[in-house]
Amino acid sequence: MLFRLSITHIGEYRTLMNRRIPCLIALFVTALFGSLALADTYRVPDLEKEIFDTEAVELDRFDRSGAVSSLVSVARDFDEEDDVDYELRAHALAIASRLDEDNDKVKSTLDQLKDNGETIGESADKSRVTRRLASAVRALSRKKDNEDNLKCAAYIADIGIRLDPKGDNADKLEKSRDELEEDGHKADWKDMLGRAIQHSRNPWEEEETVFEKKEVEMPGGKGERFAQPQSRVNGLVVRQLGNGNLAGSASTVNATALKEADVDELLFTFNQEVGPMMGGCLEEVIKFLRIRYDSEPEKIPSGYKIELGFQDKYVPKDGPSAATAFTLLLDSLFSGEELDDDFACTGDMTADGRVQRIGGAAAKIRGATKRGCKIVGIPLDNGKEIGDVLLLDGIDQLLDIQIFTLETFDEAYAVSRKEKSPEVVETLQLFNDVASVVRDGDESLLANAEVQSRLQKVVDRMPNHLSAKLLLEKGKGENPKILTVGGTINQIEITTSGTLRTIGRAVFSSKMSEDDDGDSFEFDKETTNDAKTAVEELEKLSKAIDPRLEKYHEAVLKVCKSVAEGPDDDEKAKAYGKRLEEELDSVQSTYRKMISDPEILEDMGG
CATH class of the missing domain: 1.20.5 (Single alpha-helices involved in coiled-coils or other helix-helix interfaces)
Structure with missing residues (x-):
């Protein structure tokens, strides 16, 4: 799962331009949606860590084969589009490999994920796979005197529950897991996965984001302990689907404060490595909190380590849009005031408590709707973009979610508390x-x-x-009739990112190939269908886009149509590839010209 949020600062755009990245996707992602993760990432499972004695596991050939096959299916046949992330897929492979390290399907799936973060899967049903996993758990649990069997069963039960937590077999798996835990057998995935392998969305990128452990210190105070040791809040994000397109989502962030003997003051950190923008935004958050509680030292303890954790902790993250969520989260530890579970927010924040603009606001509202959030806070400067939701999706989301613009921390504080x-x-x-x-x-x-x-x-x-x-304006007939500049570009990116990425890779591969007559541009059915969907969505946008973006819209529509319709009659692969390359270049040059317009940059918040 990828998290994205907007940079849209002219300085970062100029940096990108100076690097002369010749790829449209990199330009989209970095200049417009500067992400919490700029690349698809996968962590290879540690196959050497001893979690149970594989040789001591007693399982007949039939049951062992079924267990391995179903675990491989979790890793190979599902992806983010099925709400199955890399973490679960890697964990499934970690157990499958221990049960049958020489299994060809295990090896090939491991290699595919390591090489490009993707797998050549088969059609699979979660219910069927979890039923087989439950069967494996039962078979392992029959050997009550075999500790290794029971440990293995605990890991498989946990995988099955995470694969389909509300499915037909969830109750059986949960019952087995609870019984195993009562006997002291619990899945412990700590340190199970190695460092992240970043699979770039863009083969032309010249450099990758560096992810590292980040720690920020804050002077302690006179308090004995935090008002509450844990808190959580929903952050709005944009994640990448399996086909490369983007979709809004809400993801939980939590904070846990624990007393540590080797910590003198207060130490804030993450439960994973993060990129430089996220590390920088935490520094701003801590500055704000120091100022906010300067006159209340009795609320600030000493000797604690405070860890920020993410719902999907194995996906590398970067970007500043979680800053508002971090601030509310950490402030609740000091104040003791709980946050509303129905609240979600997004936004960068400065040390003086000003909420700053982000990107993909409209998509994030859609994600909040899917998550069932009832109250949402977005930066004031993103307010116009929510008019895009009204224009594209109608009034329903504005009726279901109470959206507030946030200019300062105090405004976020007012709507985020459980006790308002x-x-x-x-x-x-x-x-x-x-x-x-x-x-x-x-x-x-x-x-x-x-x-x-x-x-x-x-x-x-x-x-x-x-x-x-917005509903008031709609009733008066005064609501916006065209999309904002940022909203138009954002909607095009969400709709076409997967197709454009595929075209870019094909063009790149063709250039790198010595075989000029290759069939690099014979796209598969899934790619063609994605392109057809992109064309349909782009055509729907045509009457609502800002007139200044029409040429850009037309250029993107043209190249997507070329993929959807395939080569012309008697058009050779080489000629078809050349046409796609020229059309992609046209999109790129049109985009560069468009974004160099000062008025457009200003409208985007640059």
Whole structure:
């Protein structure tokens, strides 16, 4: 799973231009959506770590084969599009290899993931795979006196539950896991995976982001302990799907404070290696907290290590858009105030508590909807982009989620707490009442005088209530009729990133090949279907895009059509490849010209 957020600073754009990266995808990702992870990543499982004695495991040939086959299926046949991340896939291979280290399918899947982060999988059903995993757990558990069998069963049960936590076999697996844990057999994945292998989305990239362990110190105070030792919050992200396209999501970030004998002051760190932007944003967060609690030293203890953890901790992360989430999270440790589980946010933050612009806001709102978040905070400078949600998706998401623009930490604080002020609670309820009426009726009710009056009351009480403000404008017919510049580019990137990446790799491979008559441009059915979907989505956008971006939109549409339709009659692979190369170059040059326009850069927040 990849996390993305916007840089959109002109200085970083110029740096990119000076590097002369000739790849459209790199330009998209780095200049526009500077990511928490710039590459697909996979961690090779440590096959030497001793978790149970493989030779002591007693399992007949039939049961062993079934267990290995189902574990390989977890690693080979599912991916991020199926909500199966690299961590689970690597863990499955770690157990499969221990049960049958000479198995060809285990070896080939390990090699494929190591080489390019992808596998040549087969059609598979989670229910069928978890049923086979549950069968393997039962077979292993029959040997009650074999400790290694029971340990192995605990690992396989854990994999099955993570693969399909709400599936038909989840209850059986959970029961087996609980029984095994009661007997002292629990899956311990610590240090099971090695360092991340970064598979670049862009074969032309000249350099990779460096991920490393990051620690930030803060002077201790007079407090004996933190007001609460743990806290968590939802962060809004954009993740990469299996086909290379992007989708919004919400991911939990947590903080845990533990007393450490070798720590004198306060030490803040992550549960994994992170990139330089994320490390830098934590430094800004700590500066802010030092200032915020300078006059309350009794709330600041000493001798603690505070670890920030991620829901998907084996995916390398970089970028500043988690800064607001970090600040709220850590502040709750000092204050003791719990955060609302229904709240999610995104945004960079400065040391003086100013929430800064990020990218992909519209996609992140869609991700919050899927996660069931009810209250969302986004940077004030991203507010216009939520008009894109209204334009592209209609009013439903604005009725379901109360979106607030955030200019300062105090505004984020007000809507993120579990125990909110009476004024905030009343305003939230007032909006929910209006939303319920409109949802039960139809969109025309937004023009109703009483609905307008109540929406206006919400905005008067909380001027940063963006959902109410946009619905109010919609009822008056004053809502935006075209997408924002950032929204247009973001939507094109989300829709076409997988197709453009495939084209770029094919062009690159062709240039590197000595065989000019090769068949490098005979795309598979999946790629063709992705391109057809991209064409459909791009054509839907045509009437809503900013006029200044029309040439860019047309250039992207043209190259996607070329992949969707394939080569012309009697067009040789070489000629087809040359045409794709020229069309990709046209997209790139059009993009460069477009983004050099000062007005466009300004509209993007550059």
